Amino acid sequence: MATSSDVEAGFAKLQGEDFEYYMQTYSIILGRNSKKSTVDVDLSSLGGGMNISRHHARIFYDFQRRRFALEVLGKNGCFVEGVLHLPDHPPVKLDSQDLLQIGDKEFYFLLPVRSILGGHIGPRHSVSSNQLGYDKKADGRPCVDREADNQQLLQLEEKDVVSSVATVLSDLCGPGDWMAMERLHSELVEQFGSIWHHSRVRKYLTSEDYSSPEAMGKPWYGLLMLLRKYPEHFVINTRSKGRVTLEFVSLVSLLS
Incomplete structure (x- = not known):
C-alpha cells in the first residue's frame, strides 16, 4: 500500500x-x-x-x-x-x-x-479495446492486461512530450528557424517541469538513462534521442565548437 x-x-x-x-x-x-x-x-x-x-x-x-x-x-x-x-x-x-x-x-x-496528458492527446490516439486489456477469458470474465495498459501509456506519454515540443517551437520560432536544444530543454522545464517531475515522462528531461560520453553534461539528451525518432516533424542540426558539440532543432511540421 x-x-x-x-x-x-x-x-x-x-x-x-x-x-x-x-x-x-x-x-x-x-x-x-x-x-x-x-x-x-x-x-x-x-x-x-x-x-x-x-x-x-x-x-x-x-x-x-x-x-x-x-x-x-x-x-x-x-x-x-x-x-x-x-x-x-x-x-x-x-x-x-x-x-x-x-x-x-x-x-x-x-x-x-493538472494531468500529464491534459491538452495534448486527441482522438487520433484512440485505440481498440483489445489494446487496453479488455479481452475476455474463456468463462467471460475480464482479462486484465496491465502490460498492454502500460505500453499504451508509454506511447501516449511520448506523444505528449512531442506535442509539447512542437507547441513550444511553433510559439517561439518562425518557419525554418533553429533553437538550441539547451534552450528548448529550459523552456520545457519551465513550462511543464512541475507536471512531469513525478512521472515517467521525466526521463525525457534528463540524461540519467544514458551512459554514453555524448550525454555528459546534457540534461536534454533524452529529449534529443526522442526527437530524432520523428524526422517528419523535427530536423536536428549539430555544430562543433572546439571539443563541444551543440545541437539545434527546427520544426518541420505540426503534428496532425
Missing part, C-alpha cells in the same frame, strides 16, 4: 478515512489478497468486510475517452456517488472527488489539478 511517505504524486489517488493510495500505473485492481493472487488495494485488510471479492473492481484510464473509469468485477457490485453498479454494467466514468463504496469501505477518487 502506497502512503504519502512513499510517493509524492500519482496519476490519481484513492483517499479513505484511514488510508491513501497513489496510482502509479493506469490500471489497478481492488479486492482482497489470497493465497492464489494479490491485488493493488486490499480492501479486506482495510475493514471492507466479508463481501469483498478477490478481484472486486478495476480502476483504469480509458485512453479512447481520455478519462478514468471503474469496471465492476465482484458480484456484490460497487457504489459510485451512491449509485450501485454491477458486473454486467459498462464501466462507469470517474470524476475527481467521486465517493466510492466497496463492501463496507468508503473512499474518494481524486485527480491532480
Whole structure:
C-alpha cells in the first residue's frame, strides 16, 4: 500500500478515512489478497468486510475517452456517488472527488489539478479495446492486461512530450528557424517541469538513462534521442565548437 511517505504524486489517488493510495500505473485492481493472487488495494485488510471479492473492481484510464473509469468485477457490485453498479454494467466514468463504496469501505477518487496528458492527446490516439486489456477469458470474465495498459501509456506519454515540443517551437520560432536544444530543454522545464517531475515522462528531461560520453553534461539528451525518432516533424542540426558539440532543432511540421 502506497502512503504519502512513499510517493509524492500519482496519476490519481484513492483517499479513505484511514488510508491513501497513489496510482502509479493506469490500471489497478481492488479486492482482497489470497493465497492464489494479490491485488493493488486490499480492501479486506482495510475493514471492507466479508463481501469483498478477490478481484472486486478495476480502476483504469480509458485512453479512447481520455478519462478514468471503474469496471465492476465482484458480484456484490460497487457504489459510485451512491449509485450501485454491477458486473454486467459498462464501466462507469470517474470524476475527481467521486465517493466510492466497496463492501463496507468508503473512499474518494481524486485527480491532480493538472494531468500529464491534459491538452495534448486527441482522438487520433484512440485505440481498440483489445489494446487496453479488455479481452475476455474463456468463462467471460475480464482479462486484465496491465502490460498492454502500460505500453499504451508509454506511447501516449511520448506523444505528449512531442506535442509539447512542437507547441513550444511553433510559439517561439518562425518557419525554418533553429533553437538550441539547451534552450528548448529550459523552456520545457519551465513550462511543464512541475507536471512531469513525478512521472515517467521525466526521463525525457534528463540524461540519467544514458551512459554514453555524448550525454555528459546534457540534461536534454533524452529529449534529443526522442526527437530524432520523428524526422517528419523535427530536423536536428549539430555544430562543433572546439571539443563541444551543440545541437539545434527546427520544426518541420505540426503534428496532425
